[in-house]
Amino acid sequence: MMALRLESRTMALAAGGMALAATLAATQAATGAGSAPWSAHVATENVSPEADLTAREVTRKLFEAKPGERVDYAGHKLTYLDLSGVDFKQAMLARADLYGTDFTGANLKGADISNARLDRAVLIRADFSGANLRGTTIFRPTIYSDLQNSLADAPRFAGADLTGVRVQAELSGADFRGANLTRADLSPLEARPGQGTLVTLARNVLKSCDFSGATLRHADLTRTVLTHARLVGADLTGARLVEADLVQVDFAGADFTGADVTGADFDGANLAGAKGLDTVKGLDRALNLDKARH
DSSP: OHHHHHHHHHHHHHHHHHHHHHHHHHHHHHHOOSSHHHHHHHHSOOOOTTOSSOHHHHHHHHHHOOTTOOOBOTTOBOTTOBOTTOBOTTOBOTTOBOTTOBOTTOBOTTOBOTTOBOTTOBOTTOBOTTOBOTTOEEESOBOOSSTTOOGGGSOBOTTOBOTTOEEESBOTTOBOTTOBOTTOBOSOSSSSSOSSSSOOOSSOBOTTOBOTTOBOTTOBOTTOBOTTOBOTTOBOTTOBOTTOBOTTOBOTTOBOTTOBOTTOBOTTOBOTTOBOGGGOBTGGGOBSGGGSBO
C-alpha cells in the first residue's frame, strides 16, 4: 500500500512539472523571453528577405518628415512590403526595387519613381498623378481587387511623366489624361506569348483608358487593345499603332502625323478633326477604316 501511495505521488509530481514547463513556455512566448532564437523570432517583423527596410520603417520616416521634406528611398529594395494606403508625400523612389509591393490606395502623387521596378506590384486605386516614372518597368501588376475587373480599381497616372516606360499589363480604366508617354513601350515582350519569360501576355490591354491631351510621341502601341479608350487631342506623332485594336476609340482632334497604323482596326473609331492622316503609314492596310467616323 505504501509503495502504491509513493508511486501516485511521483506521478503527480511529474504531471506538475510538465504543467510548470508548459506555463513557462507560454510565458516565454508572450514576453519574448528565453533563448536567443525564440526572442529573435518574436521581435523580427515578417518581411521579404529581399527588402532592406520594413514597412514600419518606411511609414515612420514619412510620419516624421517635416512639411515639404521629400523622404529619400532612392535605390532601396522595398519588395513585397505592404504599403497600402500610405501617403508618400512626393518621396524619392528613383531606382527602387518595388517588385510585388502593395500600393493599394497609396498616394504617390508627384513622387520620383524614375527607373524603378514596379513589376508584379499591387496598384489597385493607387494615385501616380504628376509622378515621375521615366524609364520605369511595370510588368504584370495587380490592378483589380476581384475578378470583376472594376474600372474604378484602376490606378491614376494623370499628368505623370511616363517617358520611356516599359509596360506589359492589363490597365483598363486607368487615367492617363495629360500624361507624357513619349517613347513609351507598350509592345508585347514576346513575338509569341509563353516563350519562357515571366511576362507572357499576348498584348497590353488598355480598354476605356483616358489619354485625353496625353503625349504619345513615338510611343510603341503595337497590338495594344484600346477599345473604347479616349485619345481626344492626344499627340500620336510618330507612334506605332501596328495591329492595335482601336475599335470605338475616340481620336477627336488627335495628331497622327507620321504614325504607323498598319493592320490597326478602326471599326467605329471617331476620327473627327484628327490631324496628319495624310502622313500616316499603312493607312491603306488598316482595317475597317470605312466604318470609322470622320
